[in-house]
Amino acid sequence: MAERPDEEVVAIENVSKLFPSTEGRSTWALLDVSLSIRDGEFLCAIGPSGCGKTTLLNLIAGYIEPTRGELRFDRIPISRPAPERGVVFQEYALFPWLTALRNVEFGLKMQGMAKSERRERASEALKLVGLADAAQRYPFELSGGMRQRVAVARALVNRPRILLMDEPFAAVDALTRASLQTELLRIWREVGITIFFITHNIEEAVYLGDRIVVMSPNPGRIQETVDVDISRPRDRSEPEFGRLYAKVNGIFHSQGNPAS
């Protein structure tokens, strides 16, 4: 088994997902979607609401099962959530009854790691996201940006292969978001992890992603995949940045009305 440079971590093959909608009807949240997530890449998924991007993330996380098709992680079919696939949500999903440190420790504790060892690893993870000083604070004592950084640490402490992020910075202000983006790229490089990042913000996708999957609704599907071949650190005022922004924006607006 030769190691290919582009080895895929997650394989999504002809996946469809049907959801119940009102009055006993049903809608295709995803229809025949295929996608390969490569080891170590930063993949962004973007699209209007209803395009199925969160459904796609929930499928990879193992929260729901596809109606048709198959999802594999490291060649093994995905059947349930697991620490190898860390998740960071849009809303604040930290446990309010635990301090930041204990939130980060939670996964290790659940997996039965001894206290001293898990404490050490949790402290390391908090340091990685720049929150070593906030270890003993409760979520309600942290700002929105800090909470999301703790959430990233909580997922990373399990040493996942892939980090699934569902619009994680949508609820924070623009300045905080910019610094969180920069920091996420630093962590991504330092840890050498694969990231699947959902956003509805074109600029965020072009700034962060190696590739951008543009999705469209009714039924949810992948419209186009755009390679972002700008070297990092990226400068939002660069012409190349503007060109790609315009390209993604163009795909967005070409979506028109597929109902016709």
Next chain:
Amino acid sequence: MTVTETDSRSHEQKALTPDLMEHIEESFRVDLLRRRRHRRVQRLMLNVAGVILFLIVWEVAPRVVPGVNLQMFPPPSGVVGTLWDLVASGELAGHAWSSLKRAISGFVLGSTAGILAGLLTGRLMILRDLSDPVLHSLRSIPSIAFVPLAIVWFGLGETPKIALITWGTFFPVWVNTFIGVRDVPSIYVRSAASLGASPSGIMLQVVLPAALPFVIAGLRQATAVAFVILVAAELVGASSGLGYLISFSHLVFRVDMMFVGLMALGALGFLADTLFAAALDRIFPWYGAEAR
């Protein structure tokens, strides 16, 4: 140093040197502490004043309202002697302790069962649907209506009283726990699953703490219920307890003694609730903080 209060307030402001900043911060802190202390003292004094005011009204009212018999409605001055006698003889403490033991035993049993039932019915759809009509029907029967049945079944000892309180406290704890568990944000459960928690780990380490505000609301409700049932049970068939003291006073026509029993019940209830609130702050510093 010429940094005085008038300086810092004057219109032509001085340069904000580190020294000056420290001075301003220091006086700000002192002022803040003073105001907080003042607020605490004020609250305490008003609390005490409220009690005194209540006692005065109680003392005066039976005397000025025409047609009131002081035997039937004894003022505090008429009760305090009886209170002192009952306290000095240890009789009051004995009755209070009997009542408290029953209330606590029943409360612990009932709320433990209520929390367990709430967790199970809140999490498992099959159990929820299976138990729904039965539990809600039973819940609708006022617990006091079971007093005669409890006496028939268990006699006049401790068992019927504890059983009744267990029964009565079970329902509010169950219903509240159930709602809390059912409405636990799915995002917590999903996070925990992704972090590697097992189903039982999710139940105990995530669902239970997430539902805790509801559980606590249920427990608090249950303390009040426990006292109601306790007294109802003691009024009917008991040889000790505050309820017994009240019903005995009735037999010997001692309204003043009855008042002592009522006051003791009020004091116990108030104490229980205060302890509850204090324990809450200690054990769950995050509780209620989200809403703050």
